[in-house]
Amino acid sequence: MTLLSLDSIEAAYGAAQALFGVDLSVEEGEVLALMGRNGMGKSTTIRVICRLMKHSAGAVQFNGQDMARVPSHLAARAGLGLVPEGRRVFARLTVRENLIAAARPGPWDLRKVTCLFPRLAERSGQLAGHLSGGEQQMLAIGRALMTNPRLMLLDEATEGLAPVVRQEIWIALDAVRRDSGLSLLVVDKSLAELGRVADRAVILERGRSVWSGPMADVSGDIANTYLGV
Numbered sequence: 681m682t683l684l685s686l687d688s689i690e691a692a693y694g695a696a697q698a699l700f701g702v703d704l705s706v707e708e709g710e711v712l713a714l715m716g717r718n719g720m721g722k723s724t725t726i727r728v729i730c731r732l733m734k735h736s737a738g739a740v741q742f743n744g745q746d747m748a749r750v751p752s753h754l755a756a757r758a759g760l761g762l763v764p765e766g767r768r769v770f771a772r773l774t775v776r777e778n779l780i781a782a783a784r785p786g787p788w789d790l791r792k793v794t795c796l797f798p799r800l801a802e803r804s805g806q807l808a809g810h811l812s813g814g815e816q817q818m819l820a821i822g823r824a825l826m827t828n829p830r831l832m833l834l835d836e837a838t839e840g841l842a843p844v845v846r847q848e849i850w851i852a853l854d855a856v857r858r859d860s861g862l863s864l865l866v867v868d869k870s871l872a873e874l875g876r877v878a879d880r881a882v883i884l885e886r887g888r889s890v891w892s893g894p895m896a897d898v899s900g901d902i903a904n905t906y907l908g909v
Contacts, residue, residue: 683831683863685851689738691728693862698724699735700887711857711864713874713895716884717908722766722867724787725884726835729865730762731755757784761829765836765867769784769823771809775800776806778819779826786828787860792813793822796852814845820840821849825856831863838868846873853877871898871907883907 682705689702696842697720704714714722729740731752742746750758770778770848779800781811794801797818803811808819817837824832834853838846850873856862859876868874875883878895883906891906898907 682706683708683710683739683743684865685739686729687739687741688861689725689728689737689740689774690736691724691733698887699728701889702728702738702884702887703708703889704882706810706865708865709857709861709863709901711866711878713878713898714865714884715869715874715881715898715907717906720884721887722884723835724887726762726833726865726867729833730760740885745888756829759828759830761824761827761832763820763832763834763837765839767813767820769808769811769816769819773806773808774805775808775811775819776804778823782823783826784828785802788825788828793825794890796825796855797822812845814841814848817845817849818852821852823905829862831865833865833867836869837854837866838870838873848869850877869907871903874898 684706685705686702689699691699691906714725716722728735731747731750747755748891779793799815800818800822803815838849854877857864866878875895881895881898882889883891885906891902
């Protein structure tokens with residue numbers, strides 16, 4: 681079953697058009713990698729999906745619902761869970777308060793999230809603003825899971841983190857997709873790590889979808905042409 685579909689999406693920041701035709705879909709239980717060089721429209725696409733930004737043309741459907749007039753808070757209630765770029769935890773709330781502030785009924789609760797990220801249990805009473813960058817990212821992922829989404833979107837979830845912390849987060853994401861069957865849309869630059877968790881990939885270039893296919897096929901000429909690696 682198709683959970684999310686974008687068809688010929690266009691979007692702009694004022695007079696500056698950012699998306700010129702984005703097409704993608706995410707199936708129930710699938711992990712999709714959204715890839716491309718910096719500035720190609722990946723974060724803008726995430727914003728359109730989560731209704732943090734309106735699209736000017738095309739169609740967004742989530743779980744069979746046309747999302748064109750859905751505000752961001754109702755998009756979240758519909759089952760879209762966002763792990764934003766730059767973490768954006770509630771710095772003056774404790775770890776526990778960050779988690780329960782977003783909680784909605786479902787299988788993901790405090791016990792399950794802190795089992796996934798034991799460091800969050802250890803720092804439960806600590807202010808989020810005092811956590812390390814890696815711990816804040818774990819908290820941002822845990823907070824999104826506590827909303828019990830149908831689809832979780834991760835925008836550069838491991839950017840700027842130490843390699844050992846990056847590895848922890850990728851292991852956790854692999855466990856989430858393996859054990860819960862949650863659908864994921866992941867923006868990241870690491871081909872090797874995406875290759876371990878993603879089923880398919882969509883590549884953007886200058887605000888357009890230019891390639892889609894199995895994640896295993898993102899190598900060689902495709903990677904050199906569109907990703908510069």
